[in-house]
Amino acid sequence: MTSTLRRRWLLWSGVAxxxxxxxxxxxxxxxxAQTAAAPPAAPALVKEDDDSTADHTKFEALQQDFQNATExxxxxxxCHTEAAKQVMASTHWTWEFPGGETGETWGKRxxxxxxxxxxxxxxxxxxxxxxxxxxxxxxxxxxxxEAQVDCLVCHDTTGxxxxxxxxxxxxxxxxxxxxxxxxxIWEPPDLAYIxxxxxxxxxxxxxxxxxxxxxxxxxxxxxMDSTLAAPPKEVDVHLSPExxxxxxxxxxxxxxxxxxxxRYAMTPKDTHGKDLPVxxxxxxxxxxxxxxxxxxxxxxxxxxxxxxxxxxxxPAFARGDKPTKMWxxxxxxxxxxRGDHGVEKDENGWVIYDYKKGEFVWQKNVxxxxxxxxxxxxYMVEGEKIDPNGPVYINKPAGGPDDPNARIYxxxxxxxxxxYDPVNQVLLVPHLFPFNKEDTTAYWKxxxxxxxxxxxxxxxxxxxxxxxxxxxxxxxxxxxxxVAPAEQALQCGDCHQPQGRLAQVPGVxxxxxxxxxxxxxxxxxxxxxxxxxxxxxxxxRVASRRKA
Amino acid sequence: xxxxxxxxxxxFERFWHWMQALLIIxxxxxxxxxxxxxxxxxxxxxxxxxxRFGWALVALIVFAAFWHFTTGQWKNYIPTFERVGVMVxxxxxxxxxxxxxxYKKSELSKLNPxxxxxxxGFKILIAPILVTTGLLLIYYNRWPDWGLNWKLAxxxxxxxxxxxxxxxxxxxxxxxxxxxxxxxxxxxxxIVGYEEVPEEEAAPAAAAD
Numbered sequence: 166m167t168s169t170l171r172r173r174w175l176l177w178s179g180v181a182x183x184x185x186x187x188x189x190x191x192x193x194x195x196x197x198a199q200t201a202a203a204p205p206a207a208p209a210l211v212k213e214d215d216d217s218t219a220d221h222t223k224f225e226a227l228q229q230d231f232q233n234a235t236e237x238x239x240x241x242x243x244c245h246t247e248a249a250k251q252v253m254a255s256t257h258w259t260w261e262f263p264g265g266e267t268g269e270t271w272g273k274r275x276x277x278x279x280x281x282x283x284x285x286x287x288x289x290x291x292x293x294x295x296x297x298x299x300x301x302x303x304x305x306x307x308x309x310x311e312a313q314v315d316c317l318v319c320h321d322t323t324g325x326x327x328x329x330x331x332x333x334x335x336x337x338x339x340x341x342x343x344x345x346x347x348x349x350i351w352e353p354p355d356l357a358y359i360x361x362x363x364x365x366x367x368x369x370x371x372x373x374x375x376x377x378x379x380x381x382x383x384x385x386x387x388x389m390d391s392t393l394a395a396p397p398k399e400v401d402v403h404l405s406p407e408x409x410x411x412x413x414x415x416x417x418x419x420x421x422x423x424x425x426x427x428r429y430a431m432t433p434k435d436t437h438g439k440d441l442p443v444x445x446x447x448x449x450x451x452x453x454x455x456x457x458x459x460x461x462x463x464x465x466x467x468x469x470x471x472x473x474x475x476x477x478x479x480p481a482f483a484r485g486d487k488p489t490k491m492w493x494x495x496x497x498x499x500x501x502x503r504g505d506h507g508v509e510k511d512e513n514g515w516v517i518y519d520y521k522k523g524e525f526v527w528q529k530n531v532x533x534x535x536x537x538x539x540x541x542x543x544y545m546v547e548g549e550k551i552d553p554n555g556p557v558y559i560n561k562p563a564g565g566p567d568d569p570n571a572r573i574y575x576x577x578x579x580x581x582x583x584x585y586d587p588v589n590q591v592l593l594v595p596h597l598f599p600f601n602k603e604d605t606t607a608y609w610k611x612x613x614x615x616x617x618x619x620x621x622x623x624x625x626x627x628x629x630x631x632x633x634x635x636x637x638x639x640x641x642x643x644x645x646x647x648v649a650p651a652e653q654a655l656q657c658g659d660c661h662q663p664q665g666r667l668a669q670v671p672g673v674x675x676x677x678x679x680x681x682x683x684x685x686x687x688x689x690x691x692x693x694x695x696x697x698x699x700x701x702x703x704x705x706r707v708a709s710r711r712k713a
Numbered sequence: 714x715x716x717x718x719x720x721x722x723x724x725f726e727r728f729w730h731w732m733q734a735l736l737i738i739x740x741x742x743x744x745x746x747x748x749x750x751x752x753x754x755x756x757x758x759x760x761x762x763x764x765r766f767g768w769a770l771v772a773l774i775v776f777a778a779f780w781h782f783t784t785g786q787w788k789n790y791i792p793t794f795e796r797v798g799v800m801v802x803x804x805x806x807x808x809x810x811x812x813x814x815x816y817k818k819s820e821l822s823k824l825n826p827x828x829x830x831x832x833x834g835f836k837i838l839i840a841p842i843l844v845t846t847g848l849l850l851i852y853y854n855r856w857p858d859w860g861l862n863w864k865l866a867x868x869x870x871x872x873x874x875x876x877x878x879x880x881x882x883x884x885x886x887x888x889x890x891x892x893x894x895x896x897x898x899x900x901x902x903x904i905v906g907y908e909e910v911p912e913e914e915a916a917p918a919a920a921a922d
Contacts, residue, residue, distance in 0.1 A: 464760075470854060656756075656757060674864070674866040688873070688877030709809040
């Protein structure tokens, strides 16, 4: 070979090698081009409804003329001997939850919120969502029997079983009007028919209480309302019949009537991954089905150490048919002259004033607030001291950027104004719902806050100075339902920009958002000076050449 | 003026130079968008191309390093402070008096002392910082596995500082190409390989070092 030929050969083989290397680099990085990668299919769930070995219509015990729902329970327990014991050990029954390191006992029985504030002294109304019958005062847990467990609220498949809103957990046994004066009649359900058609809980069973928390459809959570009974895929990919077609209990995988996935003990960062087919971890996490690296795009999977799945995949809450309540001002209650007999509606037909409850603000399609969250939330219990100067947080999610269990997580922030005792510095327990027909001390009967607080606090066994005032309080509601289709998830640029979604989240460097202001200032100044320098230099050269 | 054609830049060298130029421009445009300096392509597209350009540059650097060592071209970057003062004086005053360039280019020594220092700095300081921090940023999730306990913000600040140095280099470098025998003679040489230099400038090869 001549030297020219050899050189040429070397040159072309070099070019070929370079092309090969570049194409390899392209292939390696090609994954980044894929947007909105579809997650790998979750393991198929067996629809067990069809698998039952029992036809409840054939059981003689259920072919009765039931006069009271407790009789149905007694019939159930003839075969399901352990069911009531299991339910009575669950949070659904006790409304109690151990408060972790605080040593307090949480659960609805003890905590305060800024919706209807407290269960104490308001039992018959609040306990219409208790999984039992007859919790009408604070003696209930001393006397309750297994027959008082409500099987039907969870296991009715007919959709006709309804607990009366002010019946302490019982359904109506004769036609009754609620709310009083509304003309809305609650018919007694056909208990035998319902008892013969029991099955596994569907979305409507859970939703009967959980969609209506806070006293109405969509009021409380923001990520749960009646839309979720059978939502369009855009609202919730999991529960939608057009989507995964799951029911609540597929994730809230219940064993012996203990339902996992409580808001009191969450797992925002599941490092265990898939729980199927063997559940040995919290089964309600995304990772339990989707695993630890669910996205095709490797760069997206790089985010899962610090960003919860919910943050990107639930771009907004209250995306169903209903708005959610964002503000509730009790201090404005009591004015029957406002609106139509004390009820005002906005242009959407949403009630923004109710003389019984005060002023509300509703929103749909709400952008969440993002916080570091490790799954622990501290809750305020009845009688806990507050700092009237501070923002009063009724609950507070824990976690920070250096917490290995924490991830950035979406929340609904709910604010309101409620009564407090400026002398004792505690939030007040209001007696809202009358104990009985003769009771006029309840606010919704006598409309006197002083009496309502006095009776509420006395019933709770707490000191009341006799003075009350109003104070703004804040509550955080974790957003985890209403997962949107992948193509509607947040895109890179939603966070990676100077005013990105996570701009308020401390302790995390986000390219495109966080920045390095000092280096930027120095860098742009020096680059500008360099540019100025060459322009001046060029000008001087032109000038000197002209002179020459 | 009588001129002579000298062969300064081989085919690979020219290919390498322009590939590198394109990649660096691409990296700059996409990189400053990833940094949040402006919004044009969108973060996702900018990021995606930034990483691709980065890998392509790494591949190019591997080939260029091989070329430098096998051809002995690396000797062009041996730094010298000799006559740096003369060079600075030329660019700050002589050039405005139409004085001849004090450095005589030749096939064996094609870079003047200022170029040697600048390009060497580019090759052994700025480029390695940018490439190393860049690769680290791509794989930041694996730092714990690698036993690294660094802050993302610190590594990215180094990457950004390197990017500003390249930007300044780019501005001055492009401008300096116009200070040759004619405004475009330097750029033309980097395209065709040959440069027209004044006859008396073309020093005998042996005397160049």
